[in-house]
Amino acid sequence: MTIPKTRVLIEYNRSAKPVFQFTKKNIDDLLARNADLADSLHFSVINYENNDLTQWTEQDKKEFYDHLVQADVLVGYQFPTRDLRERAPKLRWIHFISSGVEHKTPFDWVPDGVSIINNRGVHLPKSGESFATFLRMLSAGVPRLLTAQREIRWDRLFTTVIKGKTLVVLGMGNQGSEMARQAKNMGLKVIGIDPYRTSCEYCDEMVGLNGMKDAFARADFLGITAPSTPESYRIINAEKIGWLPRHAGLLNVSRGTLVDEAALDEALRKGDLSGAILDVFEVEPLPKDSPLWNTPNLVIIPHVSSDDLDNYIPLTLDLTVANIRNEMAGRPLKNLVDTGKGF
Amino acid sequence: MRKLHIHVMNYRQEEIVYQATREQLDDMLERHKDVADQVEITVSSVEKYYPVDWTKEDLANYLKLAEGADVLYGYTFLTEGIENYAPELKWIQSASSGVEQLMPFDWIPDGVTLTNSRGIHQERSGESFAMYLGMLNMQIPRLFNQQCKGEWNQIFTSVIAGKTLVVIGVGSQGGEMARQGKNLGMKVIGLDPFVKNHPYCDEIAPFEKMKEILTKADFLAICAPLTKQTYKIIDDEQIDWLPNHAAVMNVARGPLMDENALSRALHEGRLSGAVLDVFDVTPLPYDSPLWTTPNLFISPHVSSDDPIHYSPLCLDILMRNVKNYFAGQSFENVVDTKKEF
Numbered sequence: 001m002t003i004p005k006t007r008v009l010i011e012y013n014r015s016a017k018p019v020f021q022f023t024k025k026n027i028d029d030l031l032a033r034n035a036d037l038a039d040s041l042h043f044s045v046i047n048y049e050n051n052d053l054t055q056w057t058e059q060d061k062k063e064f065y066d067h068l069v070q071a072d073v074l075v076g077y078q079f080p081t082r083d084l085r086e087r088a089p090k091l092r093w094i095h096f097i098s099s100g101v102e103h104k105t106p107f108d109w110v111p112d113g114v115s116i117i118n119n120r121g122v123h124l125p126k127s128g129e130s131f132a133t134f135l136r137m138l139s140a141g142v143p144r145l146l147t148a149q150r151e152i153r154w155d156r157l158f159t160t161v162i163k164g165k166t167l168v169v170l171g172m173g174n175q176g177s178e179m180a181r182q183a184k185n186m187g188l189k190v191i192g193i194d195p196y197r198t199s200c201e202y203c204d205e206m207v208g209l210n211g212m213k214d215a216f217a218r219a220d221f222l223g224i225t226a227p228s229t230p231e232s233y234r235i236i237n238a239e240k241i242g243w244l245p246r247h248a249g250l251l252n253v254s255r256g257t258l259v260d261e262a263a264l265d266e267a268l269r270k271g272d273l274s275g276a277i278l279d280v281f282e283v284e285p286l287p288k289d290s291p292l293w294n295t296p297n298l299v300i301i302p303h304v305s306s307d308d309l310d311n312y313i314p315l316t317l318d319l320t321v322a323n324i325r326n327e328m329a330g331r332p333l334k335n336l337v338d339t340g341k342g343f
Numbered sequence: 344m345r346k347l348h349i350h351v352m353n354y355r356q357e358e359i360v361y362q363a364t365r366e367q368l369d370d371m372l373e374r375h376k377d378v379a380d381q382v383e384i385t386v387s388s389v390e391k392y393y394p395v396d397w398t399k400e401d402l403a404n405y406l407k408l409a410e411g412a413d414v415l416y417g418y419t420f421l422t423e424g425i426e427n428y429a430p431e432l433k434w435i436q437s438a439s440s441g442v443e444q445l446m447p448f449d450w451i452p453d454g455v456t457l458t459n460s461r462g463i464h465q466e467r468s469g470e471s472f473a474m475y476l477g478m479l480n481m482q483i484p485r486l487f488n489q490q491c492k493g494e495w496n497q498i499f500t501s502v503i504a505g506k507t508l509v510v511i512g513v514g515s516q517g518g519e520m521a522r523q524g525k526n527l528g529m530k531v532i533g534l535d536p537f538v539k540n541h542p543y544c545d546e547i548a549p550f551e552k553m554k555e556i557l558t559k560a561d562f563l564a565i566c567a568p569l570t571k572q573t574y575k576i577i578d579d580e581q582i583d584w585l586p587n588h589a590a591v592m593n594v595a596r597g598p599l600m601d602e603n604a605l606s607r608a609l610h611e612g613r614l615s616g617a618v619l620d621v622f623d624v625t626p627l628p629y630d631s632p633l634w635t636t637p638n639l640f641i642s643p644h645v646s647s648d649d650p651i652h653y654s655p656l657c658l659d660i661l662m663r664n665v666k667n668y669f670a671g672q673s674f675e676n677v678v679d680t681k682k683e684f
Contacts (some may be wrong), residue, residue, distance in 0.1 A: 017497055017499060018499075019499040079633075085414065125502050125504070126502050127500070129480070129502055129503055129504075129527070130477070130481060132473070132477060133474060133477030133478060133480075133481060133483075134467060135475075136470055136471075136473060136474035136477065137478070137483075139470070140470070140471065140474060140645075142478075145639070145640075145641075145642060145643065145645075146487050148643070149487075149634070149640070149641045150491055151635045152629060154625075154626035154627055154641060154643050155643060156358060156626075156643045156644065156645055157643070157645060158645050158648055158649070158650040159645070159649075159650070160359045160467070160650055160651045160652065161467050161470055161652070162470055163650060175403075186470075216364075221511050268618075285495035286495050288493055293490065293493040299483075299486075299487070299490070300486070300490045301481075301486060302485075302486065302489070302495050302496060302497045302498070303498050304481070304486075304497050304498060304500070306479070307499055308499075308500075308501050308502055309499040309500050309501045310501040311501060311502065312499075318367055338540060
């Protein structure tokens with residue numbers, strides 16, 4: 001008896017940075033890591049012009065649809081969704097290579113029987129290291145030191161150890177839990193805020209959104225790790241920044257839309273916060289004329305804290321194969337997105 | 344019974360973190376109650392470092408208070424005539440790890456021991472070292488340069504785990520650097536003329552092997568004491584031995600590395616980045632070319648000194664040695680004046 005092959009269609013943006021591009025070597029290495037499944041898997045890898053669908057060439061579209069008709073699994077980020085059932089009669093799940101999938105919401109285009117998978121968790125080894133570095137930087141006043149360096153000022157700011165300080169994490173998903181874990185490792189007290197979860201292995205306390213004001217008042221650091229949803233849009237605005245102590249530092253590593261950038265800019269200029277590190281922005285790339293480029297005590301990281309140059313694609317493909325194994329064994333798929341909630 | 348006379352010196356121009364305040368001295372005696380009534384503490388202050396910044400008044404006050412001292416605690420001291428104004432002197436504690444400011448040591452009377460404050464910085468400096476490693480791995484100095492220019496350029500990097508850290512000088516600070524590197528999952532190679540093995544180093548090589556070891560480095564951390572042997576131990580030639588992608592940290596003393604050589608290398612893109620916490624001259628002069636050197640984070644010598652814990656920890660060493668003295672035991676943190684650290 002021949003087992004039908006699982007046909008996986010991988011599509012990537014050829015204009016993206018190499019970290020997000022799939023290579024033949026990635027696939028060969030994956031098959032070598034999963035030699036027992038090598039005969040049951042078929043991978044097609046295609047690419048397209050740009051994440052802006054209007055810039056897809058006719059050739060891009062033709063190639064995509066030609067492969068899609070055979071595909072059991074689609075791995076990618078951006079693609080046309082119209083008439084998906086007809087164009088992809090065999091499709092069982094779509095694996096987004098990002099953690100956030102808000103760019104394809106609302107999910108009314110998803111045919112019945114097709115599951116949505118995201119890439120949460122794939123980022124953790126890299127993002128965990130970044131989070132620990134960012135927390136140490138905020139604790140050591142590095143945003144202020146860099147501002148002084150920029151102004152050719154010797155600003156001898158002594159800071160005490162981070163141990164014993166308090167981190168408040170907004171959004172206790174995978175990234176939030178990893179931030180909490182890193183903080184616990186460094187001896188911080190961690191307060192988690194989440195509207196759904198009520199427990200977290202690495203939190204000393206967990207509160208709901210109604211506990212936000214009280215938690216913020218006790219924060220030395222605020223880490224923002226919540227998903228981007230209509231409810232979380234600019235959730236950190238002038239009022240909420242005002243709840244933080246003046247010595248607090250702010251860190252956003254999830255999506256730029258969660259923070260009102262103008263309010264943060266004003267708070268930093270007025271000295272209402274000691275510093276901030278942003279890895280994400282409402283508009284990316286951050287526009288040339290954004291005032292944030294010159295905001296004092298702000299470190300701008302161009303959205304690179306979580307995607308591992310060497311390991312991002314291999315870890316993504318490992319998740320795809322883990323789910324193929326889950327399916328074969330009749331287990332539930334990992335990283336299912338709740339299409340109602342959008343994450 | 345005559346009390347042990349400890350004279351503590353403060354330097355008014357120094358940062359508050361380095362002052363032993365009245366409150367800290369009271370807390371110290373409270374922590375060491377068992378010997379509190381056997382010591383007498385006097386305190387004087389001067390502008391800054393001997394001999395240039397001592398006024399006549401400061402000098403007179405010092406001589407009055409320090410007269411007959413058994414122990415001197417501070418950063419620099421009046422060296423001339425020390426055997427006359429402090430004939431009872433038993434030991435001197437430097438309120439710093441490095442003691443190069445006291446060199447050459449020929450002024451220290453025979454039989455007087457010099458102790459330093461090594462070993463107290465680790466908790467604070469360990470955090471800084473882990474942070475520097477993380478920052479260099481993420482190329483944050485380069486991202487900072489881009490930020491200054493308003494330039495969005497995504498530089499993706501991989502995890503630090505598995506990369507190689509070379510530590511020059513595996514003493515207290517170097518050992519802590521190695522420990523942090525291990526904690527991050529790195530391979531750690533030490534370079535040290537005296538230390539042969541260390542719990543947090545995968546291997547240790549002597550300075551003669553520096554060329555071979557530096558070619559393997561993803562990160563180089565300079566943690567050695569400043570001595571005649573280590574002066575400019577990292578110069579153009581040594582930087583050339585490092586791979587192009589390597590990053591450099593100096594957290595020990597500025598003159599261990601040739602600043603101009605580093606600046607040249609960074610201008611030429613021959614290293615991925617650097618963090619300096621120490622400089623030839625501090626404060627770093629306004630016209631120093633380092634301010635405009637690319638891919639460099641200038642940390643204004645703040646990596647190791649904890650504003651809350653620094654002085655109390657130094658003073659605890661002092662008091663532990665007071666107890667060692669009373670018990671007839673050997674001191675901790677004795678400086679080998681031949682090795683100069």
